[in-house]
Amino acid sequence: MRAAAGATRARGAGRRGRHYCKYLSHNHLCRSEGAVRTGSAQPTTMRPSRTRVIPHRRRSHAPRSRALALALTLSALACGDSMIGPRTRPGNGNGNGGPQAVRLAEVASGLTSPVHLAAPPGDARLFVVEKPGRIRIIQNGDLLPTPFLDIASKVGSTRSERGLLSVAFHPDYASNRRFYVNYTDRSGNTRIEQYTASAADPNRADEASAKLILTVEQPYDNHNGGLLLFGPDGMLYIGMGDGGSGGDPLGHGQNKGTLLGALLRIDVDRGDPYAIPPDNPYVGEAGARGEIWALGLRNPWRFAFDPQTNRLYVADVGQNRYEEINVVDARAPGLNYGWNIMEGAHCYPGGSCDRSGLVLPVLEYTHDDGCSVTGGLVYRGAAIPSLVGHYLYADYCAGWIRSFRYDGAAATDERELVAGGAGNILSFGQDAAGEVYVLSSNGRVYRIEAEE
Numbered sequence: 001m002r003a004a005a006g007a008t009r010a011r012g013a014g015r016r017g018r019h020y021c022k023y024l025s026h027n028h029l030c031r032s033e034g035a036v037r038t039g040s041a042q043p044t045t046m047r048p049s050r051t052r053v054i055p056h057r058r059r060s061h062a063p064r065s066r067a068l069a070l071a072l073t074l075s076a077l078a079c080g081d082s083m084i085g086p087r088t089r090p091g092n093g094n095g096n097g098g099p100q101a102v103r104l105a106e107v108a109s110g111l112t113s114p115v116h117l118a119a120p121p122g123d124a125r126l127f128v129v130e131k132p133g134r135i136r137i138i139q140n141g142d143l144l145p146t147p148f149l150d151i152a153s154k155v156g157s158t159r160s161e162r163g164l165l166s167v168a169f170h171p172d173y174a175s176n177r178r179f180y181v182n183y184t185d186r187s188g189n190t191r192i193e194q195y196t197a198s199a200a201d202p203n204r205a206d207e208a209s210a211k212l213i214l215t216v217e218q219p220y221d222n223h224n225g226g227l228l229l230f231g232p233d234g235m236l237y238i239g240m241g242d243g244g245s246g247g248d249p250l251g252h253g254q255n256k257g258t259l260l261g262a263l264l265r266i267d268v269d270r271g272d273p274y275a276i277p278p279d280n281p282y283v284g285e286a287g288a289r290g291e292i293w294a295l296g297l298r299n300p301w302r303f304a305f306d307p308q309t310n311r312l313y314v315a316d317v318g319q320n321r322y323e324e325i326n327v328v329d330a331r332a333p334g335l336n337y338g339w340n341i342m343e344g345a346h347c348y349p350g351g352s353c354d355r356s357g358l359v360l361p362v363l364e365y366t367h368d369d370g371c372s373v374t375g376g377l378v379y380r381g382a383a384i385p386s387l388v389g390h391y392l393y394a395d396y397c398a399g400w401i402r403s404f405r406y407d408g409a410a411a412t413d414e415r416e417l418v419a420g421g422a423g424n425i426l427s428f429g430q431d432a433a434g435e436v437y438v439l440s441s442n443g444r445v446y447r448i449e450a451e452e
């Protein structure tokens with residue numbers, strides 16, 4: 001295990017998404033010189049940045065897609081041992097009872113586009129999803145050479161936002177060995193499938209056990225959502241993007257008749273292949289899909305439950321200017337997150353709009369400060385006591401990792417944990433003990449640890 005150290009990111013560099021990603025990959029990660037970001041002695045307080053027009057981002061989703069594609073392509077160009085890794089932000093240290101400084105410690109490398117990490121309840125192994133269609137196991141600190149699951153032949157991953165995107169282990173995985181994956185197939189459509197692990201070898205899944213749970217047609221190659229997650233209520237939640245292109249041209253976000261642009265909630269323990277929970281909000285409503293739990297989402301790449309507070313954190317990737325994080329009561333059905341009436345806390349594409357009944361984000365940042373939010377999760381581990389209860393998130397392009405605590409009304413105690421240097425942050429993950437991991441386009445998995 002290697003602790004990474006050193007940070008070199010010029011503030012605001014993320015404003016030019018694809019250019020910065022290129023810069024990041026070629027110059028930043030591989031060289032120790034560059035603009036050193038210096039911080040104040042206090043945790044960062046972030047406000048929406050000043051208004052600024054970003055011409056090349058105004059037309060469509062294309063720059064973000066290109067940025068992601070470029071970074072994924074460049075993941076093979078990680079710089080080996082010469083890489084300068086992240087460090088804590090200066091001033092984020094543990095002085096006189098203040099927040100504890102953190103570092104990113106590498107636990108695995110050589111992965112191909114690691115986009116998700118999860119672990120079954122009570123299981124010490126880490127399962128890492130590789131976008132081309134494999135799930136790898138990290139066991140006792142070693143990345144096992146043989147994949148747990150290899151469905152690359154079924155997965156369409158040539159486009160930047162397509163691929164095998166997440167895995168969810170059944171709450172009773174230890175006894176039923178069932179898990180679920182979310183991927184785009186060779187036609188670009190979303191498939192949710194169930195698999196069963198081998199009874200003979202716990203490090204292998206039975207690929208022949210595949211069972212289709214749900215398929216959703218995707219009209220464009222981007223905004224596929226991607227995460228599936230069991231909620232504290234035992235239901236399987238699936239985040240669906242608006243189907244893609246830019247600006248939601250087909251109006252999926254506000255359409256209850258489509259599974260796109262929505263958070264779905266299904267019961268995989270009843271029905272065949274699933275049952276719609278009777279307390280879902282649109283059950284029985286004419287023209288509406290009963291699977292929908294919430295709507296108005298653009299591309300909720302990552303969301304997270306915090307069972308301790310019964311809250312749901314949804315990070316929705318923005319269109320032109322605003323990246324947003326929403327915090328809601330996880331038990332509240334039928335919420336509308338606003339897209340494409342609103343982007344963040346602002347009417348889309350501008351002017352005025354009717355905001356009544358829409359969930360507004362508790363935190364947003366502009367594209368002066370990044371390009372695409374990578375939602376994380378609420379820290380409930382033991383290693384960093386001062387971070388307990390904080391929601392961690394990152395920006396894909398800028399590479400910083402930040403956190404806040406939601407006090408029931410607003411985001412408070414905002415911190416910048418890592419200034420950058422770990423490549424493009426694809427996702428966060430959590431082990432069975434609640435410790436948090438960061439997955440990077442550089443093919444590495446990092447664990448967030450307390451600085452010694």
Ligand SMILES: [Ca+2]
Nearest residue numbers: 337338339344
């Ligand atoms: Ca929203």
